[in-house]
Amino acid sequence: MIARAAATWLPGGVATDVVVEHEGSQITAVRRATSSDPPAADGLLIPGTINAHLHLELSALAGQIPANQRGFPDWATRLQACPRPTEPPQEAAARLFAAGVAAVGDVSSRGDTAGVLTAAGLTGVVWKEFLGFDPSRAEAAIEAATQLDTADGAFRVRPAAHAIFSTPPALLAAALAKRAVPATIHLAEDPSEEEFLAGEGVWPEILDQMGIDWRWWAPPGGTPVDYLASLGLIRSDVLVVHGVWLSDRDRATLAAAGSTVVLCPRSNLHIGGRLADIPALLRAGVRLAFGTDSLASCDSLDPLDEIPVVAAAFPHVDAGVWLALATSRGADALGLARHGRIAPGATPGLLLLEGIRRPEDLATPSIPRRWLAPPLSAWGHAC
Ligand SMILES: [Zn+2]
Numbered sequence: 503m504i505a506r507a508a509a510t511w512l513p514g515g516v517a518t519d520v521v522v523e524h525e526g527s528q529i530t531a532v533r534r535a536t537s538s539d540p541p542a543a544d545g546l547l548i549p550g551t552i553n554a555h556l557h558l559e560l561s562a563l564a565g566q567i568p569a570n571q572r573g574f575p576d577w578a579t580r581l582q583a584c585p586r587p588t589e590p591p592q593e594a595a596a597r598l599f600a601a602g603v604a605a606v607g608d609v610s611s612r613g614d615t616a617g618v619l620t621a622a623g624l625t626g627v628v629w630k631e632f633l634g635f636d637p638s639r640a641e642a643a644i645e646a647a648t649q650l651d652t653a654d655g656a657f658r659v660r661p662a663a664h665a666i667f668s669t670p671p672a673l674l675a676a677a678l679a680k681r682a683v684p685a686t687i688h689l690a691e692d693p694s695e696e697e698f699l700a701g702e703g704v705w706p707e708i709l710d711q712m713g714i715d716w717r718w719w720a721p722p723g724g725t726p727v728d729y730l731a732s733l734g735l736i737r738s739d740v741l742v743v744h745g746v747w748l749s750d751r752d753r754a755t756l757a758a759a760g761s762t763v764v765l766c767p768r769s770n771l772h773i774g775g776r777l778a779d780i781p782a783l784l785r786a787g788v789r790l791a792f793g794t795d796s797l798a799s800c801d802s803l804d805p806l807d808e809i810p811v812v813a814a815a816f817p818h819v820d821a822g823v824w825l826a827l828a829t830s831r832g833a834d835a836l837g838l839a840r841h842g843r844i845a846p847g848a849t850p851g852l853l854l855l856e857g858i859r860r861p862e863d864l865a866t867p868s869i870p871r872r873w874l875a876p877p878l879s880a881w882g883h884a885c
Pocket residue numbers: 555556557609688743795796
């Protein structure tokens with residue numbers, strides 16, 4: 503079969519006059535178009551996109567927590583007051599696939615979203631998230647995190663740590679262990695994290711109110727990146743989500759480790775009113791990818807919807823960077839070697855963004871799109 507569009511997003515940039523040959527999901531050749539090829543579809547052909555951080559299980563909370571930019575502790579307190587959805591988020595998973603998302607890194611409190619996501623045609627990693635700052639109550643979580651390394655449908659199921667103020671060092675070490683990667687943690691989302699490391703700010707009071715004993719812990723000072731680095735947990739296979747509050751030294755530490763920062767720009771604006779300094783991250787050489795966080799802090803789970811926001815905020819960044827973050831960089835972050843790029847041998851899914859020709863055109867929201875070839879499961883499972 504042949505897919506041909508007016509423009510095609512290849513690893514080297516946009517190409518015109520090329521066709522993509524494929525057998526089902528697998529790309530067999532990318533070559534120059536000839537006069538005997540079918541006419542080009544009107545649009546930009548890209549690989550299926552990658553959302554490297556979401557919480558599908560919170561989808562029923564869409565619109566329940568209005569933006570007030572008061573920061574993560576305030577938002578989390580309002581989230582806690584919402585009844586947790588119990589229905590499987592099938593509709594949200596179907597919308598993800600319809601939006602052209604091929605693979606995700608989904609964080610789940612129960613680690614049970616792989617079935618719904620697989621049924622919708624997606625693949626990737628489901629992270630079961632561990633938290634609980636009181637070490638007397640953390641033993642079972644540490645044991646569970648240490649043993650978790652399974653496959654479920656088209657997904658690998660891995661442990662993840664929630665955040666430094668909610669997860670004690672022993673549980674951080676278990677949930678971000680090298681034996682089951684990629685791993686992930688929310689980091690530097692909010693200034694209260696650094697305050698907590700100094701034994702200050704709102705978290706000690708919130709933990710007290712929740713009846714969680716934190717006083718056994720000696721606040722080490724420094725930044726969240728310093729803290730994780732001191733535990734040996736800033737690594738290339740630990741995805742750091744958010745990275746809004748970083749120093750130059752933090753960025754250098756992340757770049758040197760080959761760590762990926764998963765950006766969630768719309769969620770960051772919703773919760774804290776501030777974006778990560780993406781130009782500074784790019785200058786420092788930090789690897790980046792896009793996530794969306796959940797529908798409780800963002801109005802869609804489509805990583806392409808992040809682009810109009812960041813393109814407006816950082817107009818000097820090349821538009822191709824944004825499209826790479828939503829495709830190849832996301833696939834790299836999740837360890838999906840056959841996704842995120844249109845190249846022979848790959849199985850990324852072929853997505854036509856209708857009516858556009860260039861990455862710059864993605865600064866306009868809600869580009870219509872359709873699959874010309876579906877993606878294949880990263881782990882050999884036919885979607
Ligand atoms: Zn998150």
